[in-house]
Every structure is written in C-alpha cells, then in structure tokens.
Amino acid sequence: MAQLTCQNLCAGYDGRPVLQDLTFELLAGDYLCIVGENGSGKSTLMKTILGLQMPISGRILTGDGLRKNEIGYLPQQTVIQKDFPASVREIVLSGCLGRCGSRPFYNKEEKKLAAEAMEKMQITRLARRCYRKLSGGQQQRVLLARALCATQKMLLLDEPVSGLDPKVTAEMYTLIEKLNREDGITVIMISHDVAAAVRYASHILHIGDTVFFGTRADYLQSSQGRLFDVKKGGDSQ
Numbered sequence: 001m002a003q004l005t006c007q008n009l010c011a012g013y014d015g016r017p018v019l020q021d022l023t024f025e026l027l028a029g030d031y032l033c034i035v036g037e038n039g040s041g042k043s044t045l046m047k048t049i050l051g052l053q054m055p056i057s058g059r060i061l062t063g064d065g066l067r068k069n070e071i072g073y074l075p076q077q078t079v080i081q082k083d084f085p086a087s088v089r090e091i092v093l094s095g096c097l098g099r100c101g102s103r104p105f106y107n108k109e110e111k112k113l114a115a116e117a118m119e120k121m122q123i124t125r126l127a128r129r130c131y132r133k134l135s136g137g138q139q140q141r142v143l144l145a146r147a148l149c150a151t152q153k154m155l156l157l158d159e160p161v162s163g164l165d166p167k168v169t170a171e172m173y174t175l176i177e178k179l180n181r182e183d184g185i186t187v188i189m190i191s192h193d194v195a196a197a198v199r200y201a202s203h204i205l206h207i208g209d210t211v212f213f214g215t216r217a218d219y220l221q222s223s224q225g226r227l228f229d230v231k232k233g234g235d236s237q
C-alpha cells in the first residue's frame with residue numbers, strides 16, 4: 001500500500017501553476033531524489049506535500065499508517081536560520097513542537113526523543129553549544145536531528161548537502177542512507193547532485209520541461225538519465 005500518493009497534482013502560487021499534472025506514489029522505505037533545473041518547482045512540490053501550501057488541483061494522499069503531521073522536514077537553509085541564537089538542544093527539541101499541542105513545555109518522552117535523535121546524528125557532545133557558532137555540516141546534523149523528532153516514518157530534505165564540503169557531504173549522505181536502510185524511514189530529497197541521486201536513491205523524480213518518475217535503473221535508461229550519463233562520461237575525461 002502506498003505511503004504517499006501524488007495524484008494529478010497541479011501546484012503553484014496565486015492560482016498560477018509551477019507544476020502540472022504530476023502523478024507518482026511511494027512505498028514505505030523508498031528513497032526518492034527529486035532533481036531538475038533551478039526554478040522547476042522542486043521546493044514548491046515539497047511544500048505542497050507538507051501541506052504548507054494547498055494544491056491548485058489534484059491530491060496528495062498519505063497511507064500505510066502515515067499521518068500528515070508525522071513527516072519530518074529539513075528546509076533549505078536561509079541566512080537567518082544559520083544565525084539562530086539558540087542552543088543545539090533547544091533547536092532539536094523544537095522538532096517536538098507538533099507533539100506538544102498547546103502544552104507550553106516538553107515532557108519526558110519528548111526530551112528522550114531529542115536525546116535519541118542527537119545520539120543518532122552524533123551531536124550529543126554539542127548539545128549545549130550555540131547553533132550559530134557551529135560549522136555548516138554540524139548545523140545540518142542538528143536540523144536533521146530536529147526533523148527526526150517529528151517523525152519515525154518519512155523525512156523530506158530540501159538540498160541537505162548544499163554548501164557542504166565533499167567530506168562532510170559524504171558523511172551526510174551516509175547518515176541519511178542509514179536512516180533509510182536501518183530505520184526504514186522513507187526519504188524524499190531535493191538535490192542538484194545527480195550523481196549522488198543515482199547512487200543512493202531507489203527512485204528518481206525529474207521535473208522540468210519533461211517529467212520522469214521511476215526507479216533509478218529506469219532513470220538511467222530514460223532520455224533525462226542518459227543525458228546525465230553522457231555528462232558523467234564527459235566529466236571524468
């Protein structure tokens with residue numbers, strides 16, 4: 001049974017579509033990479049899946065026990081977020097806000113969730129440090145731990161490695177792969193790194209002038225994927 005279904009989705013702003021007639025579905029444990037040119041609508045799709053904006057038409061459905069408020073989200077980092085004056089622990093804990101409802105404090109269970117998420121992301125030793133004084137890679141781990149507090153089932157990651165150096169990028173990919181493989185968390189990731197998308201993802205959604213959705217193997221056989229293969233060959237010469 002599908003965990004997420006996107007059915008004839010048309011999404012955009014003020015009634016003007018950015019994405020048209022998009023249909024695909026994901027099962028629990030899938031790892032989807034969304035690729036495509038700048039401005040093709042990747043972030044818009046993610047925000048629509050999260051319910052942060054309404055579809056113009058079509059539907060987003062969750063199934064297989066997933067509720068819409070159980071999706072963890074790592075947004076694209078903005079300059080303002082990078083300077084947020086709070087401790088690592090406070091930021092990770094804020095991932096539990098959705099669970100608190102109107103209760104103005106975090107309970108024992110939420111504190112335990114945050115501690116576990118920090119442990120998984122190997123940032124426990126940074127818990128009291130100020131977020132804005134951390135490196136870009138450490139900050140991304142903090143935001144991933146925060147997203148983990150909101151979910152055990154599905155993570156939406158908007159360019160989680162942008163601006164990170166190659167070593168830290170590889171570490172982030174490994175952490176995400178572990179969450180997917182070992183914890184069975186469904187991953188939906190926006191990326192400009194097609195090589196990594198093809199390496200880690202089970203499925204690829206390519207949006208742009210033409211749309212592709214399918215398995216990684218099918219993508220490599222597709223016109224968009226073959227274009228990438230040619231580029232890869234060119235790069236390595």
Ligand SMILES: Nc1ncnc2c1ncn2[C@@H]1O[C@H](COP(=O)(O)OP(=O)(O)OP(=O)(O)O)[C@@H](O)[C@H]1O
Pocket residue numbers: 013018036037038039040041042043044045
């Ligand atoms: N809040 C908004 N109001 C109106 N138009 C917007 C808004 N946000 C984005 N857009 C427009 O929607 C289109 C798609 O933007 P979106 O950010 O979804 O693209 P993207 O594929 O994620 O791009 P990038 O790869 O650069 O992050 C762009 O033309 C953009 O200008």
